[in-house]
Amino acid sequence: IPFVGRAGERLNIWLDMLGVPRDTAYIANVLKCRPPNNRDPLPEEVARCSPFLHAQIRAIQPKVLIALGRFAGNLLSGNRELPMYKMRGRVWGYEEKKHGVKVPVVVTYHPSYVLRQSREAPPGKSDADAKVLMDLRQAVEILRTS
Numbered sequence: 001i002p003f004v005g006r007a008g009e010r011l012n013i014w015l016d017m018l019g020v021p022r023d024t025a026y027i028a029n030v031l032k033c034r035p036p037n038n039r040d041p042l043p044e045e046v047a048r049c050s051p052f053l054h055a056q057i058r059a060i061q062p063k064v065l066i067a068l069g070r071f072a073g074n075l076l077s078g079n080r081e082l083p084m085y086k087m088r089g090r091v092w093g094y095e096e097k098k099h100g101v102k103v104p105v106v107v108t109y110h111p112s113y114v115l116r117q118s119r120e121a122p123p124g125k126s127d128a129d130a131k132v133l134m135d136l137r138q139a140v141e142i143l144r145t146s
Contacts, residue, residue: 002027002028002029003027003068003111006111006112006115007110007111007112007115008111009123010111010114010115010123011027011068011111013123013124014111014124014129014132014133014136015136017124017133018133018136018137018140020140026056026060026062028053028056029053030046030049030050030053030071030072030075031045031046031049032049032052033049040071041071046071046075050075053075054096057094057096057101057103058096058099058101061101062103063103063104063142063143063146064103064104064105064106064139064142064143064146065094065103065104065105065106066105066106066107066108066135066136066139067087067105067106067107067108068108068109068110068111069084069109069110069112069113070083070084070087070110072107072110073087073088073105073107074087076092076094076105076107077092077093077094077105077107078092078093078094078095079092084107084109087107088107088108088109088131088135089135091104091105091106091138091142092104092105092106092107093105104142106135106136106138106139106142107135108131108132108135108136109128109131109132109135111132113128114126114128114129114132
């Protein structure tokens with residue numbers, strides 16, 4: 001199940017703050033299994049698992065994708081090497097020309113990153129939380145106007 005534990009709790013708080021019920025969002029992971037010791041996924045692991053995520057996207061036909069974290073951002077935006085700070089703050093495009101799929105992508109920080117950055121701040125009150133909420137508002141606006 002994607003986003004459980006503290007990261008899932010933080011995601012739930014953000015969704016609540018935006019008035020988005022979690023059960024109205026389809027949530028999927030880039031990897032379908034967890035790497036040992038919670039390490040970053042290797043490129044070959046992402047390559048091996050990404051066809052499953054692409055198939056999920058085709059099946060769901062979302063109006064907007066939200067990429068939580070660098071690995072999801074790199075994969076879904078098509079910008080494999082960009083650091084997070086260069087991916088956030090704009091709308092990218094996810095495209096599968098072969099299948100005629102084109103979906104706007106908003107990239108933001110992973111809840112685990114925000115938890116590490118904002119240990120002292122209450123949920124939703126740190127600078128990192130504010131940036132995520134700004135990004136998520138952008139995605140909600142795309143959803144509402146599409």
